Amino acid sequence: MDEHARTGHGCSGESRAGLLARAERLCRERGLQFTPLRQRTLEVIAAETRPLGAYDIAERLSAPGRRVAAVSVYRALDFLTENGLVHRIASRNAFVPCEHSHHEGEGVVFLICRACGSVDETSSAEIERGLDRTLAQAGFRPASRIVEIEGECGACQGREERAGEKSSGTASRSDA
Ligand SMILES: [Zn+2]
Ligand SMILES: [Zn+2]
Secondary structure (H helix, E strand, O other): OOOOOOOEEEOHHHHHHHHHHHHHHHHHHHHOOOOOHHHHHHHHHHOOOOEEEEHHHHHHEEEEEEEHHHHHHHHHHHHHHOOOOEEEOOOOEEEEEEEOOOOOOOOOOEEEEOOOOOEEEEEEEHHHHHHHHHHHHOOOOOOOOEEEEEEOOHHHHHHHHHHHHHHHHOOOOOOO
């Protein structure tokens, strides 16, 4: 659970390769087929730092004269989601890669930045416990345990503050 904390989706090439290796291993272990479309769909998602929708993915997989239908991409996404290789961000109807293996029924918290569109995946034992209590009290059986929080990431808040300082001083220095 510790390695799960605060690892964003600002994928390095290494974690991308790691994700593909994990997908291959998992398919072998479970006797599932890692078809070329499933593989390429995962590659496209892993190469992106923002959540991608099925239509964006279909477009990236299509070549002139060889269109990949969104419905095929949706099937590949179902497979990848069921096997814990990607997550669906419900509020965006878009997908992000998952770089860790989750425990059964483990909750996930997504921090979604409205300014830059980045998504940070994290989990919290305290939120888990609180959620368990709340669900038990309500007698509610959850189909998923994913919490999505929209707002501004640390980097974007920093940019905003610097922009504020700049405009109050003498203008026209563009050090990013
Ligand atoms: Zn995950
Ligand atoms: Zn941001």
